[in-house]
Amino acid sequence: MNIKKTVEKIPGGMMLAPLFLGAVLHTFWPGTGKYFGSFTNGMITGVVPILAVWLFCMGASIKISATGTVLKKSGTLVATKIATAWVCAFVFAQLLPEGGMVKTGFFAGLSVLAIVAAMD
Known part of the structure; x- marks a missing residue:
């Protein structure tokens, strides 16, 4: 069977x-x-x-001959994902208050680290 x-x-x-x-x-x-x-x-x-x-x-x-195609496609996706996370981290580091964390309000506890962790 x-x-x-x-x-x-x-x-x-x-x-x-x-x-x-x-x-x-x-x-x-x-x-x-x-x-x-x-x-x-x-x-x-x-x-x-x-x-x-x-x-x-x-x-x-996966066949060995297909490894190049797989690496090309997945490598591009991973690089794009990491680059997007870094850009968002830089933008939010500029927007969030000193110390990198919102202390009060609806977004209390939001930090650059939390944003990067959510994106990666």
């Missing part, structure tokens, strides 16, 4: 099937992750490890 072909019959199955299985497992057997140890606990309860494994597997399926 080919599991991948079966999962691909479901629209978005490569992402939805594991998430659904994890939700069912955590609903009916919530202590499973702690029972099996730290790695399995992280895989069952954490979103970041699941996404990391998924991205690793997607990256492993």
Whole structure:
């Protein structure tokens, strides 16, 4: 039985099937992750490890000949995102009061660091 072909019959199955299985497992057997140890606990309860494994597997399926195209497209997106965050940080550093944080009003607590963190 080919599991991948079966999962691909479901629209978005490569992402939805594991998430659904994890939700069912955590609903009916919530202590499973702690029972099996730290790695399995992280895989069952954490979103970041699941996404990391998924991205690793997607990256492993890229052909070496396509690496240049992938780097060109993703590199441009990352550079644009970082440049936009830096420009916004500079603009808000000039607009916000001394100390870089709004003390009162609707935007109380807003700082340049919060803006950059939200953009990156």
